[in-house]
Amino acid sequence: MIPNKIQVFPSSDTILKCQKTFNNQIPKHDTKLYFFPFRMRSSSHEVHGTEPMDNESFAEFGKSEIFTLKTSMAKIRYANTYKMEPYRKFQAHLVRNKAQHILTQRLQETKYNGVTSIFLCNSISEEILTAVKDMGFDRYKYVVTVLILQKSGQAIKISSRWVWDVARDNWVSAKCETESFISLALITACYYE
Amino acid sequence: MEEFHPHSDEMTFNAEEAHNIVKECIEGILGKVDYNHNKVNQWTATIVEQSLTHLVKLGKTYKYIVTCAVMQKCGAGLHTASSCFWDTTTDGTCTVRWENRTMNCIVNVFAIAVVL
Numbered sequence: 001m002i003p004n005k006i007q008v009f010p011s012s013d014t015i016l017k018c019q020k021t022f023n024n025q026i027p028k029h030d031t032k033l034y035f036f037p038f039r040m041r042s043s044s045h046e047v048h049g050t051e052p053m054d055n056e057s058f059a060e061f062g063k064s065e066i067f068t069l070k071t072s073m074a075k076i077r078y079a080n081t082y083k084m085e086p087y088r089k090f091q092a093h094l095v096r097n098k099a100q101h102i103l104t105q106r107l108q109e110t111k112y113n114g115v116t117s118i119f120l121c122n123s124i125s126e127e128i129l130t131a132v133k134d135m136g137f138d139r140y141k142y143v144v145t146v147l148i149l150q151k152s153g154q155a156i157k158i159s160s161r162w163v164w165d166v167a168r169d170n171w172v173s174a175k176c177e178t179e180s181f182i183s184l185a186l187i188t189a190c191y192y193e
Numbered sequence: 194m195e196e197f198h199p200h201s202d203e204m205t206f207n208a209e210e211a212h213n214i215v216k217e218c219i220e221g222i223l224g225k226v227d228y229n230h231n232k233v234n235q236w237t238a239t240i241v242e243q244s245l246t247h248l249v250k251l252g253k254t255y256k257y258i259v260t261c262a263v264m265q266k267c268g269a270g271l272h273t274a275s276s277c278f279w280d281t282t283t284d285g286t287c288t289v290r291w292e293n294r295t296m297n298c299i300v301n302v303f304a305i306a307v308v309l
Contacts, residue, residue: 114270121274129276141284143258143303145275154267155230159237160260161245164305169256190256190305192280 086139090189099174112181145186206285206304215289218243228265228295258303
């Protein structure tokens with residue numbers, strides 16, 4: 001009986017796993033399964049056990065399937081460097097000056113406009129992120145938030161809290177105020193290994 | 194020697210869970226009140242601290258940054274944008290917007306994975 005699907009059983013310890021992912025039907029005891037290229041293998045459910053598999057009988061198809069499965073599940077592991085601190089620590093004053101400079105340069109002359117502010121906001125946050133990355137503090141992840149708020153006599157309160165490594169993580173804020181709007185940039189840097 | 198892996202190899206930020214947590218915090222604090230300039234300080238601080246406490250209670254090895262903006266409703270425009278430089282497989286963000294008759298509230302949660 002030739003099954004509809006071609007089932008692959010490359011080695012005994014991965015047989016059950018493959019069955020789960022590739023096969024919804026449990027083969028019956030007397031089912032014979034076909035590999036490329038045209039070798040007959042008995043089902044793993046037969047009582048007398050599986051025939052010994054030699055490397056040549058591994059189908060190209062079967063091997064690549066297993067490889068892709070393994071690589072998709074594998075997590076890259078790096079060797080230990082035994083380094084607890086970054087080479088160049090995050091320097092808040094430098095970042096603050098740079099962010100302030102970018103804000104004033106981009107926004108000093110502009111007026112608040114509902115449509116353009118969206119793009120302005122996005123592009124400023126990307127520009128600040130690129131600038132901070134270029135400063136070259138190693139082993140840091142950054143989060144940059146930019147707010148543009150139209151002035152119309154209302155009040156706003158912005159507060160932030162965090163759970164992080166007090167010794168190595170830091171944050172910086174920069175503000176730019178014009179007649180029609182206020183803009184605020186918040187940059188946080190988190191150390192990671 | 195075996196390396197210690199507290200969780201499975203796949204560790205991703207669950208944005209939905211964070212969204213629910215933060216939404217409950219906001220509704221508990223701002224649910225039935227109108228904008229009050231004297232109390233806003235206290236409200237924002239409480240929202241952020243409570244959200245943070247609940248997020249930490251999830252027990253995952255993440256660093257959290259929670260930002261809350263409460264604005265009086267006045268017809269004015271507010272735009273926020275954020276860009277992040279991190280590991281997209283493990284880190285994530287979640288934004289919760291909430292409003293009532295007199296005010297708008299925006300809460301951003303950023304979660305950054307810690308590798309142990």
